[in-house]
Amino acid sequence: MGRGAFEHNYQSLRVPALSVPAYDLQPTRLALDWPTPTALSTVHLFCADNLRLARWLLQGQQRFRLIYLDPPFASGKRYVARVNGGPGVAAAVVPAYHDDRAFDDYLRWLEPRLVIARELLTDDGTLYVHLDWHAVHYVKVMLDRIFGRQRFLNEIIWCYHGPSAITSAFKRKHDTILVYTRSRNYYFNADAVRVPYDEATVRTFRSSRRAGFGKVPDLARGKVPEDWWYFPVVARLHRERVGYQTQKPEALLRRILLASSAPGDQVLDLFSGSGTTGVVAAKLERHATLCDIHPLAIEKTLLRLRRLDPLPAVALWRYRQDHNGAADQMATPLEGVHRSEEER
Template sequence: MTETVWAPDGSNLVVHADNADFLPTLPDGAFTLIYVDPPFNTGRAQQRQETRMVLNAGGDGDRVGFKGRSYDTIKGALHRYDDAFSDYWSFLEPRLVEAWRLLADDGTLYLHLDYREVHYAKVMLDAIFGRECFLNEIIWAYDYGARAKNRWPTKHDNILVYVKNPAKYHFNSAEVDREPYMAPGLVTPAKRELGKLPTDVWWHTIVSPTGKEKTGYPTQKPEGLVRRVVAASSRPGDWCLDFFAGSGTLGAVAAKMGRRFVCVDQNQPAIDVMAKRLGAHAEIASCPPA
């Protein structure tokens, strides 16, 4: 095995590297949780520009806010990456094979995709992990953005959940946030107060364009979504891995929940965002090409 910058008793890491070069440097079974949100192969460029509001004391800003206060809109860095591959599956398959190798015996993989590729990924993961290791398909449903008029509007992503060993995987439903009952009058007051466990359909908003979570990175996922994954499938002190880390949401959640993490991305804009977001909780490292 090539020398690695990671150590089981070392620091959390943000790694600037091609994951195809970095993953083989890691030892077998090192991670309890792997969450990956790879490019969806949409065939188009993804981009988002940071914006922030600055109070304009003179009252002649371009936006009016709370109590009539005037604000200037300041445009920041434009983050962009190409979400198109001529051979998507030869790109993704070896990385998923590495994910299987890197999972501990009680570990779990969450693969976040959308309707374009998820059915192919299910067949691929059945072959890599074994069909008996399939745990769930989670539907993340949201209600935001434009609505098509010539078909049913697409407002969900798919998350495939596979375990390394179906007899030993870690899953703690007691740690998962609960949801309000849709018909609270039909349950006891005690149940109504406690709430119900989520099913495999998760209703959760996207990252608010004006919220504190927003980093400006395209396709950033909300912390609430990833928090549920981390809570259910890892324990405090466990190592978590995201090798398509983007804005570093897994690292942000893991740091808040007492887990250790490695976030990997080859794009410099992603590293810049994660250095700002996770720099207090992780070392920034790099892995030279193989």
């Protein structure tokens, strides 16, 4: 995760109430010393088991136009974070979270969270599920069952560079984001994510009006990106990284939020980690609900949100059954989920 000039990023905003053993019958709002907000966005930040919270949101008739899920990947690894760094002070390495369930247990654990995510979408809502090679093909089949194959929208490939010790295969340097919609009438703002045409394409059309077989694109308008995206990983973005392994780059979430939500919309992230979804949502004037069961992830998110200008309004909540994050780990999928022909 790096050392040196950016050690000051590897801190966390300590909230002792997140680390005490707790059994919360309802979400408990925690006191938070927060400056006067100056932004139009609100972030509700929950330290909670995400399935338990999702059921509570569903009971309260909460719905979201965009849900982004970045669950553990079934990587078999244990991840760490860096904390308490500063000028001339090396950050300490502490445990962050485990991703070492048996694979079948992992799939049983993930499925009910995907089922309820569909129920939490608005009629024009979209779900993005971020995975990699470990489990994505199994989860694709699962999502086809939950949403119906007709509601599959995209398989986005996020490509990146980075060191790798692999010498017996091609280097694994991409993640896969599966995109599903709640109905055929989903929201998608193509103009918000247009990018410039490649210079070679511009030169080609300038040299010959026949280059596109009679079709001439609006070169000044730009194009909607393909389903493969290149963004650097956070390890290469020194000013973004906060010492939390698996942190995602803001540019990746920015494209997702611009495409599938509008200012003022409600966005949900049930595996929020270091809070990139909330940070980008606040910058884009969306309202975010974030959830992570690990206090360290919540504290990292709070620190990132507090550094924003303009500053969003933030509400901090705890909704846990214990302080180890053991609640609802092996809950069974919801029963009786039916899709109407219109939804299909």
